[in-house]
Amino acid sequence: MTTENKIIVTVDALILRLRNNKHEILMIKRSEKCRAFPGALALCGGKVDVGEDPEHGMVRELKEETSLDATNEMSVVCVRGAPDRDPRGHYLSICYNVALKDPNQIPVAGSDAGEVMYVPLTDILEEKHKLAFDHLVIVQQYAKWIIKMGIVESIL
Template identity: 35%
Template sequence: MLKSVKRLWQFAQTVLGIIFRHPVTGVSVVPILPDGQIILVRRRDNGKWALPGGMVDWGEDIPTAMRRELLEETGLELVKMGRLVGVYSAPDRDSRIHSICILVEAEVQGTVKIQDELEISEVKAFSRESIPSKDNLSHDYARQIQDYLEGRTTLA
């Protein structure tokens, strides 16, 4: 009996290791308003600014995840996808989990209204010159925003 329980536990550990030891795919959006301002969201978990985005749901493609996350976090609608800014995969880019983030520029419109108040505390438009400093940006968003502003396409 003890051997079979031990084998079952080893099997469970192996399966869980396979499932949970793979990066999770996420999306982030550089939302550009018609006046050229960039929308950022303030995260509730750390009080820092970030680009809107999140995990891609099962059965969802990247454009659909972008539209959903943008709407949930800002209330804005995606009008037109722009360029692929980058793919960010460093294991330490997010302290919570190893995630791969696909960053895409997008033209947006609508009225700002936070849908996901558990995750987001504020939504604000910034000119390129007034984007918060690196210390006030969450995760690796300073790099992502810099890559966008400098016109780079990054695979990191």
């Protein structure tokens, strides 16, 4: 059952790096104060403001949650909008592959992010962590997408 009677547009960032011969994806650990999925890992993202372009919303949310600066180079990986994907209401998420201005910048948690960290992509795909919402499905789609797009040859 949803708590809101409208569709809310959100954005999620898919940020990949190669560290110590392993692909890692940027995740946040949701604050224990969050209404939905407290303490679970999630992609960085959030609601698009009224009158805001989703790509600008992506840049803003990434900065708010991680202090990281995105470039304007981003590609839509998928759009997720199942009515039951979020217990708070009907949320439609545009999921972007995002490049960082400084890939070596250290993320710092902010807003509703309890922690921010890079997690081995294989750990996510092997379901070693509890993920919020439908973020496991999004990461699974992303793994296929980065191979299809030639970003990586295989998942390390």
